[in-house]
Amino acid sequence: MLEFDGLRKSYGTNLVLDDVSFAVAPGQMYGFCGANGAGKTTTMRIALGLARADAGQVRWAGRTVDLEVRRRIGYMPEERGLYPKMPAAEQLEYFARLHGMNAAAAKKSAAELLDGMGLGERSKDALEKLSLGNQQRVQLAAALVSNPDVLILDEPFSGLDPTGVDALAGNLAERRSRGVPVLFSSHQLDLVERLCDAVGILAGGKMVASGTVDQLREREADRQLRVVIPGCDGGWARELDFAHVASDRDGEVLLQLDDPSRDQDVLSAAMAAGSVAQFGWRQPTLVEIFREAVAA
């Protein structure tokens, strides 16, 4: 378990993190969301020892994260950075060795990763000669090359085309299946919703929501019941005294119930009004959850 426990950090009078706590389980993909400046990068940099928390700590497997533990973490910083003039393969081997691998294992791991990313033939080229997309691939490879126990990736998907996103997602899923906890931040909420087992939402330095996507959905106060009766006006719904209509358009009605357990009464009323094509609780998207959490 990768635990962030009560992190607090301020720069001067500016409070950046205010008691941030959450945990990422082994084999879990955790999406870290929040507006720009919410404190995501600061949280991650504290875990990597690149910034110092005023209070709180980060633990991995019950142990406070120190340099030894950090060598087992794969990290991709928000601001990408590798040696521009150093060949890709040599570079990856170097980072693998700094993380404790021996020369042979480092060479093998670097070659496998580059081959897997379709960069096998470019492995001897200086990094600056690769396209930006390929440079980003090498950057990810640098985080993965030492076979880390934990992955912390800051905006790994930004700047990738859809093919690149799929390839990266596949890579991360593979690590997750080996029991590696994966923490990544992203602005692309649809992506987070699609990929992640759990989500944390940071707003103004506070953790305003954290849990699995389903848990967050259940927490959602304003759940809506969606009923579609093609060609039928929503007048039938407005007559219900235990529900009020949130939207009524082209036969699609969204209702909020005072008592959610009376959803079957709504169905009866709908069936009386016409031929029901669709009926069910509407799943709020992560975007909606995010908006509500941030607004709260």
Added chain:
Amino acid sequence: MTSSRIVGLIARREIRTRLKDKGFIASSIFIIVLIMGSVVFQVLIQSGASNVSVGVVGGPQKLSSAITEQAAVFGLDASVTEYDDEADARQAVESEEIDAAVIDGESVVVNESLDDSLGAAIFGAVNGLVLAERLADAGVEPDILAPVSLDVSALQPAADEADEKGLVAFISILLLYTLLIFFGQFIAQGVVEEKASRVIEVLLAAVKPWQLLAGKIIGLGVLAFAQLVIIFAAGLGGASAFDVITVPGAAIATVVQVLGWFILGFTLVAALFAVCGALVSRQEDLQSVLLPMTLILVAALVLAITAGQNPTGTLAKVTSFIPVLSTMVMPVRVSTGSVAWWEIALSVVAMLVAIAATVRVGGRVYSGALLGKGGRVKMKDALATERVS
């Protein structure tokens, strides 16, 4: 994983990267050629003074070989050409093919004036031969003229040796200065490169700032030291082959001493350059932060040259204890004057203390400044930013 292994990995990367860098190799070769050139220049100046050529027309038999022998006594390397006719000999003097022409063992023709040593050699040679002839005519065996060999014991040995030591020390100091500036620049550039490319963020997630600093200093230090040894080996070899120096023992002692000071000086200067480099984020801003350091090194060079002229002066004495300056001043003092052992020890200790302090404070500045983003970091802010270790 041990610190020494990490530092070793970092040092190895520095060495490999530099050896593949064409700019580094080209500048290294340039420095070696420059130093070799100055040695060759010394050779030419010195050999120009001791090589003479003499023309001989007529005169006693064996005059040519006698002149060569006598010239050798005065430390001259004479090449003698025999001419059949006086006009040819005069012509050769006029066109400066030869320094002097000896006519019939009676007169000497020169262009402007006769060099004292050469004059004495010619005079001695002619006199000796004429005297031998006269003695033979008088029935005396010429053996009577066989020279008596004398044992020489020096009470105050080796003024020459001190000169040679001084010369070697001067060239060494110049070399030291060039290499310190050269490698200091490379260290600072390497630091800025890591900062500008942001690779520093990935590095410092896995290694401590002091390990990175130490790895860089050791890596480039090995290259600098190797370069210095190559130059010294070629320089000493060349110089003794051309007889610029005749006492390799003394020169080697000076070289070993300079190498020792180089190790201390390089460590300190490299650490200072690295810390300066960490304060900026772009190569364009580098020169302005390096300027103070460069000026200190220039001052050290000037002080070392001054110390060579007046090794016992107060200025030389004081500056030979101040770290950085001492790197260049102390070797000059040691080679040109007599320095007490405790003075050397004190200077070395001061240097070690300065290195320890720089690495300690520098490590903090380094980590604080490295992680700062954009623009130029003030020393104060860099010190204030502490890192979890």
